[in-house]
Amino acid sequence: MLPEPDHAPTHISNAVRLTAALVPARYLPGADLAADLATAHGPAARTRVLLTAVARLRLAPLYVSTVLGVGLALDHLAGPRTRATIVAAHSTNVANLAQHRIWTLFTSVFVLGEPIGPLTVLPLLLLTGAAELLWGWRRLAEVFLLTHVIASCLVYTVLQEGLRRQWFGPAVVHAADVGTSYGAHAVAAALACSLPARARRVVVPAVLVLVLLPFADARTFTSLGHLLSTLIGLLAGWQLRHRPLAGRLRRPGTLRADRPVVYAFDTAGRAREALVTVLHLGEQRLIRLDDAVVAWSDALGGRPGRPYRLHDLETRDLGVADGALAGAAWGVVIGTLAGWPAFGLAAGAVTAAAVAGVHDAGLSDASIEQAIQSVPAGHAVLVLLTRPADRPRLSHALEGSGAVRLPATA
Structure with missing residues (x-):
């Protein structure tokens, strides 16, 4: 016999049971919202459910508002030369990272290289808002910011090696590399992995095609960053479904x-x-x-x-493969701080894989x-x-x- 509940409201178990019935064998982040929408009768009820959920958004509106404010200030308060100087100072390019200007890994995500407009802000708000609704603000921050940092370090590693082997011209050293695109590509890819299996089989390949075609056509460092961000986002989305508790801090003892x-x-x-x-x-x-x-x-x-x-x-x-991927990601970031990103990537992958195998x-x-x-x-x-x-x-x-x-x- 199961013990009698002493403080668990009945409506909680009913809602969660419905969620399990909708996705009986696989955990999907945010399936509770899908369950609430499925039980709402009529457009008015569904609208109330969505508005209630939207009212809980915190990080997405704050981040997009910050990007909008910075963009408007650069567009209307700064002259062309000042704008170019600010963009260059916050770019995650070879010149800045080689000089250990690590803050650019974080500040670059708030600066746009082009004038801001509705077509820039609105899609970003919808994308990050949807992710926060499904995952919560902590997971959104992890996927968006960490992917931006890791992808920027990986691109820097490739550019550094390419310059050494003379694959790229010297102009790439000071090229502007700011904006929200790395994080946005990662969030979009992770969202694709958060869909039910039938939709996922169509959307995930489409997301890959949308970044593979530009990379195959142009092969610029920007298209490379978009491809890497998408791949990291797909891994993050897989992790959210299969290892939803991985990486969380646990209370001591x-x-x-x-x-x-x-x-x-x-x-x-x-x-x-x-x-x-x-x-x-x-x-x-x-x-x-x-x-x-x-x-x-x-x-x-x-x-x-x-x-x-x-x-x-x-x-x-985490398994050995999970540990290797996580170690490589953190290793390339730490290696960038120390000036040896490629060594950090390899050492982090090997070390984390070994630890995951025994821990x-x-x-x-x-x-x-x-x-x-x-x-x-x-x-x-x-x-x-x-x-x-x-x-x-x-x-x-x-x-x-x-x-x-x-x-x-x-």
């Missing part, structure tokens, strides 16, 4: 203070649906979720010492294996690391999903 809570299911499909439900509870900040793992087993015909094969779906722990973040493999051993082969478990105060809410949200809470173990 979480594993020591809070024992995992385990729910058993008769099929892996039901456990995955329950995982979607729990992830959206965390997305709504209704619970504090530090880790979540679905695990199931199948028989191996009685192999001595290990009569089953363990499968798991982790939401926090077990979040729930330990031993605790997952212990949980799966407590249910018959073919069944599945959902192992969660949460605060004890959140567990009644979890049990209430998982009512009707076939979940059976197992007794606590050490």
